[in-house]
Amino acid sequence: MKILVTGAAGFIGSHLVDALIANHDEVYGVDNLSGGQETYIHKECRFTNLDLRNKDAVATYIQQVKPEILFHLAADATEGRSQFTPLSSSENNYLAYLYTLVPCVKHGIQKVILFSSISVYGAQTPPFSEKMEKRPEDVYGVMKSSMEDVTRILSTVHGFSYVIIRPYNVYGPRQNMSDPYRNVVAIFLNRLSQGKPYYIYGDGAQKRAFTYIYDLIPPVVKAGLSDEYKQEVFNIGSDKPHTLNELSLLILSSWFDGDVPKEFEPVYVPFRPREIVSAYCDITKARMMLGYRPSTSLTDGIRETIAWVKTQGPKLFSYIPLELENDLVPETWKHHLI
Template sequence: MKHTILVTGGAGFMGSHLVDQLISEGHHVKVVDNLSGGYLSNVNPKAEFIKGDLQSAKVCRKAVEGVDMVYHLAAHAAEGQSLFCPVYNAKSNYIGFLQLLEAAINSDVKVFVHTSSMSVYGHQKEMPMREDQPYNPKDPYAVGKAAIEQLLLIYSELFGLKYTILIPHNVYGERQNLNDPYRNVISIFINRVLQGKPPIIFGDGTQTRAFTYVRDCTPYIAKAGFTSEAFGERINIGSEEVTTINEVARIVLEETGRTDLRPVHAPPRPMEVKHAYCSSEKARRILDYKTTTPLRIGIRKMVDWVRREGPRSFKYWNRLEITKKAPEVWTKKLQ
């Protein structure tokens, strides 16, 4: 059975890959995006595109019209940056979600797939991160994501809305926003190195992560909306190939052929979680999830893509809402 599906943030990185996946499966896809972090060139030409912000009730009503499924990916996804722009982040993410949820319920949307964030876990004593661990958010973005999850549970109980919460972990790959200096470390490293500049590492670089190639992620986001066993569940989506940020920098330098450059270490980012990687056992059980792209191969593919696109200048905010204790890299707007 084919569906009419709304993808919010469908001009962005993960959203545009998800749109491609859903269209390849034969669905009619509507996209709503304000293009603050996405690009019209990312949008599949077979999709119906609406330019607009989810903070607008009118935009949300138009977006959900005739839709039976929603995949909600739109967000100002800036964990560390949200400490210094909490008001903007709350309006963009929390209020935007509420407007969308109101419209979805009033329009009788049947299924709502929400992409949350690994940041909701915060610091955990036991690793890897598992879905049954208590949340410990350390920034406004994570607090908002955790609140959205709770609201989905409440409205599901009240209205019977079928929902799934997916928690992607450190996704990278083609179409990542190269202009963004605040998030997506692999993208930032590649963008700088291809301009002949060394990667900047916050702290000593021993932070551990497991990075997930985008094409190993979005097919399972798509699948979640059609898997009854996923309804009412929170599910991690992520690679289990754990590495350090130092190792990521080394691979980027090798794959770009710039081993002559040496990483520069900056002071640690405020409130940064030292270790963040997940168990994907639940995703394997419910969604038959698997990763097929090792980190080095994924970085190689992304380097090739950035070479074709050309590196870009970072676009910094004119002024953060809070500047005290903001990383110097940001306040000095280093390129």
């Protein structure tokens, strides 16, 4: 089987490539390295630096490789920023995906595994189940929801299988520490590395279920490679929600080994526009159909992530010009406070 992974240099993509290469020879990877790092790519991965917004280059590449299985992870996954960069969100999520999917279908793709997001559930009451309708509240969620719809429709018409994965709040080694717009765990830890306190949007009571990277990959591989799953949607992630304040306490006590200096108490700032207060999932379907059992406690996962962050040292945060600059832009981004 020829497997293509997009976003292969990214956080989740690079771990997925590692897992796939353990059992398969022909694993191809593409990434434009806007968020990922070349050093994370397994040396046996047949990697090409490719920007999926380049429709013609992507069509030529797919025509040459003719993948049989596509894992699509490439994304501008900055949910909170997408209200201020809707063009980037549309180009790097929706368009980039279609530019990849259409030639894949043309050249006989058998199965597509699309990385979507629980942002498609919007502000409904958690835990979210796959049976709930999609009601995205932000631009990123709208893009992911449309990508899911196009996949389902083209699958029905053109006859390939698909699995849609809706992961959430994944953290662990290789998470991008330089992105000031997303990845709460990595931002908190990078700020501590820099010797500075971090910011919490809102009152910190918002709930998330943080998912350790090594708990995410095995069910994704199973859902993607087994013939059993032909047209499925799975929530995959932890089923133990925590508030951001709980996460913060855990991170601080683990980082400082219990004795947290006063100057590292978090700074509270207003919510970002359209931020969902509580978002976590019911994973009964993944438990029943994939035998999914997330097993890493937040305490253990954070301890292991801290150990990795300490090997990396502090990183500079990297800001981009926003497409919509106005008074609604969070102060932390406008003034590069993070």
